[in-house]
Amino acid sequence: MTTVRWLLAQRRLELTLRGGATGLDRTLECAVSSELVNAAEWLSGGEVVLTTGLRLPHTADAWRDYLTDLDAAGVAAVGVGVGFGYDQVPSEMADVADRLGVPLFEVPLPIPFSAITRAVLDQIAAQRSARLVAATKAQPRMTRAAASGGSTALVRELAETIDQDVVLLDTALTVVADAPHPVVPVDLNRIRDLVVRDPASAGAVWMTGDATMTVARVGSGGRTFGHLGVVGAVALDDVDRMLIGHAVSLLALEHAKPRQVARDVVDLHDDTLTLALDEVRGPGLRRILARGADPGGRVRAVVYTFVDDDAALVGCRRLVDELEHRWRAVFVHRDGPEVILLLRGDDHVEFATSLLNMMNANGSGGTCGGIGPVTDLDDLTESVRQARLAGRSATGGQVVDLAGSRSLLAMDPVRQALHDAFGERLAPVLVYDDEHGTDLRATLLAFLEANGNWGAAASAQGVHRHTLRHRIERVEDMLGVDLADARTRAELLLMLLGANA
Template sequence: MTTVRWLLAQRRLQLTLRGGMAGLDRQLDCAVSSELLDAASWLSGGEVLLTTGLRLGDPGVWRDYLKHLDDVGVAAVGLGVGFGFDTVPDEMAAAAEDLGLPLFEVPLPVPFSAITRAVLDQIAAQRSSRLVAATKAQPKMTRAAASGGSAAVVRELADAVGQNVVLLDPGLAVVASAPRTMPSADLNHIRDLLGRDPASAGAVWITDDITMTVARIGSGGHTYGHLGVVGREALDDVARMLVGHAISLLAIEQARSGEVSRDVVELYDDALAVAIDGDSGPGVLRVLGRAADRAGRVRAVVFRFTDEEAAARSRRRVVDELDHRWRPAVVHRDRADLLVVLRGDDADDMAAGLLTQVNSAGPAAAGIGPATAVGDVAESVRQARLACRSAAPGQLVDLEGSRSLLAVDPVRQALSDAYVQRLAPVLDHDAEHGTDLRASLLAYLEANGNWGVAAAAQGVHRHTLRHRMERVEDMLDVDLDDARTRAELLLMLLGGTA
């Protein structure tokens, strides 16, 4: 970055600051010379104005002259002495100090062309350095796209341009942000820009404090999302080139062929299935890590359907929805259960939105597990399944978030032990004869003893359900009319092993 401070530090130029120290960090983009009193009318900002002051003999014009230059954004003023002035007048220096406009003295032996050449050479060197950095950043972004997906591309772009970057999906929800979370005020400005013309290829919004650049990510007439870049300075040519490269990579990721998409989804499916079975090797963790948040955490959601066909239909819906939201579709179907991995920092609202989607394919209950390290995803799945058993159709249960006793490890262990011991006769009978007394008992208890509701949930006649409960009473030697007995059995069924 070429600043006034840098220019004054060039000893060979022998420049001496006389006023305006507060503006030493102003950026320079060129150096010009002019003897016009209204030079400000011909300048656009960022310049070092060099003058001999031949027309500045009247002290009454000094303050207005400097103020007009400061108003248009001139970075600094250099007064060449030995012509109109032997030194910079104190009154002129005081005016520059008040404005915060750097005013320096150029000694007679130093030609203005030497200052101009120094500024231009430094800008060229910096531009060359930026281009070299860009040639290194582009392959890093490409590798990031291949190994880490959209979130990794956003991180690499933010690092390369030195500004805050956010990726939004077509619904303007945040997919990824780097190097930090985008402030809500900036995010709202970006959404306002996009709201005016969502199909626009790009837009720029500038204030005294920040510059926002927003670009569309798409192919043809299809919009996949938008990329926002926010910083104190406008993007230069090199930064815009890097933004363009990132947009291309993100568009390619979203527009990949259907066959590749299916293969990737199946890879995620297999990796999750292997992790649930307890085999979390480095390769599995690397694949599942694509779904993790910045802290490397994930959380599982389990959707339970009445039949496997509904679960299969919902799997396709969930995969499409996650893809639409720029999320890795880490989804696995286990018979009538659908297991989904979300980011560890995802709120319950994310899972609730997916539940709304899957309910259109068939009524489902849902449970969400706690955030865990990727290597402990099986534990999050286990707790999500436990929560799911506590949910009614169309309901999402978060045992940890609701501070349920079922989320307490010692309680779960005690219930699990009681489940195996107390319900053994029913479980053994189901296993030996292919009956479903356990599921009937759970339906009856969850319906709070309402025969009609419980029978409908099981798809049987009331008399059939009554007969089943009588058999359960005989096997367990209990009275299901007793409220405490029903409560204990329900807790065992919810907290025990499915």
């Protein structure tokens, strides 16, 4: 960046500062010479104005008005050539410059204005050339970041390169990635307003007193995949805009990759998640799973339960499409009527619920789910286990978070106590199942989860009501209990759930 301070430091020009020292860090855009008294009317800001003052009245009022107008036009500095209109810069003019903060310097008679102009233009050209060289080096880094780390890594690389805050939004205007800092809510809302105003626009700019917001559409042809927002204290230059354009192209390529490639990635992630659930370990497996983690390497699981296998298959496909639409790494695995989804550790139950609402939007409303606690990648199976447990108490259209709701079943001492009571209290049923190959335990759990409703429990077990009633009577005889009693049912249900936990 070329500043007034840099210009005055060029010894060969022999310039002497006479006033306005507080403005030495103003940026220079060009240098012009003018003898017009109303030169401010022809300027756009950032100029060094060079004048001999020949046409300027030699009065304090004239000097004040002249510098005030130039300052209002946004000039960077004023240079007065001595030896013509003035033998030296008047002290009264220097006082005005000090008050306005406009650098005012003296140009000695032997130094032509063209030498100052050439110095400024050469320096600006050199800096622009250096910026272009830096940009050519930054573009391969951005491409490598996109190839290795996807949209999140690319956003981070772009933000570091242009030294501004960058945020990527999906088509629902939800934040996909941001760097190096989250955009403050008021600026984020302004970016969203720019998008809403004209979603198909290639770009838009919003300037406030302390920030400039730039939005670029990410898309291919008539399709829009999202929007890239940039927030900074200064406006973007041509090089910054070139780098943003490169980032937008990379993001569009990532999102518009061939469908077969996308499907292959989803299948790979499905297989990886399956291996992780089987507690297979390995650096390669962990590296792939990390794509679905938050910046701290944490994850959490959601388990959705559908009415049957076919509904789960449809729901699984809709989940994949929705997550891809939201620029998410897709880790989804279907196991019968269950669909296991890997979320980032910083995702909340509201996000899992929004996905559930999307799947229930067809009017079925029968799907429910549970969300597990936040864990490291190595403890993923624990999050899945607790998600399953939470889902047992969910009703249609609901996602239950035991850890978030401070459920007793989420507490280790309580689960241990229930597990111990389970082995002792339910021993007759467990032994009978082992010896006769029956599953009275599952029948009892279905009856208890149905709150003693014979029809609902029989339907869940796929048996006739009379068959279910016969099995439950056998359990009552074994345990010496009356399952018509609500307290007894509650105690046994807690034991069974605690054992599953």
